[in-house]
Amino acid sequence: MTMLLLDGGPVAPDAPVTRIGGVPLAPVGTAWPACAVCAAPLQFLAQIHLGDLPGHTAPTAGMLTLFMCANRPGQCAQWSPGAGGNLALLLPADGLRPVPAPDGAARDLLGLGTVRAAVAAQTAPAGATILGRLGGTPDWLQYDETPDCPACAQPMDFLAELAEGPDPVTAMNFGSGRGYAHACTPCGRAAFLWQC
Ligand SMILES: [Zn+2]
Numbered sequence: 063m064t065m066l067l068l069d070g071g072p073v074a075p076d077a078p079v080t081r082i083g084g085v086p087l088a089p090v091g092t093a094w095p096a097c098a099v100c101a102a103p104l105q106f107l108a109q110i111h112l113g114d115l116p117g118h119t120a121p122t123a124g125m126l127t128l129f130m131c132a133n134r135p136g137q138c139a140q141w142s143p144g145a146g147g148n149l150a151l152l153l154p155a156d157g158l159r160p161v162p163a164p165d166g167a168a169r170d171l172l173g174l175g176t177v178r179a180a181v182a183a184q185t186a187p188a189g190a191t192i193l194g195r196l197g198g199t200p201d202w203l204q205y206d207e208t209p210d211c212p213a214c215a216q217p218m219d220f221l222a223e224l225a226e227g228p229d230p231v232t233a234m235n236f237g238s239g240r241g242y243a244h245a246c247t248p249c250g251r252a253a254f255l256w257q258c
C-alpha cells in the first residue's frame with residue numbers, strides 16, 4: 063500500500079512531525095552531521111515520522127531524518143546511497159531535540175527556505191501539492207537501485223520517495239528527479255539516494 067505525502071502548510075521548524083525543512087531533531091548530544099566528501103555541514107532536508115508509514119512496512123516508533131550536501135551541488139556524489147554526500151538516519155521517535163547549528167555556517171546551506179508539514183493521505187484532493195510517497199514500491203526513474211544494508215548486506219526496505227518540491231525556496235536539488243529513502247530496521251540503518 064502506498065500513501066501520498068501532501069503539503070500540509072507551514073509548521074513550527076522543530077515540530078516532531080513529518081515535514082520538509084526546519085531544524086533536524088536527534089537525541090541530545092548529537093552533532094550536526096558533515097559531508098563525508100567535502101567535510102562541510104550537510105543541509106537538513108526532511109524528516110519522516112515512521113508512524114505515518116502505511117501498515118507493516120516499518121515500526122510505528124521512529125524518525126527517518128534526511129540530509130544532503132548543499133555546499134558543492136553535484137560535486138559531492140549527493141545522489142549516491144553510500145558516498146557520504148547525503149545522510150539518512152533512523153532515530154528513535156522519543157527524546158529528540160533540535161540539533162544545534164554549527165558555528166559560522168550559512169543558514170541557507172543548513173536548511174531549506176521554509177518549513178512545510180507533509181501529511182500522509184490515501185488520495186490527493188484537487189489542487190493538492192504532492193511532496194512524495196510513503197510505502198509501497200519505489201517508482202524508479204531509472205533502474206532498480208535498492209541499496210543493501212551496510213550492516214547485514216540484505217536489500218533494504220523502501221520507506222519513502224520525495225519530490226524536489228514545487229517552490230524554489232523549499233525545493234531540494236535532485237537534478238529534477240526524485241529522492242528515495244530505504245531502511246533496514248533490524249540494523250537501525252537507513253540510506254538515501256536520488257535519480258533523475
Ligand atoms: Zn559536500
Ligand SMILES: [Zn+2]
Pocket residue numbers: 211212213214215216246248249250251
Ligand atoms: Zn541490516
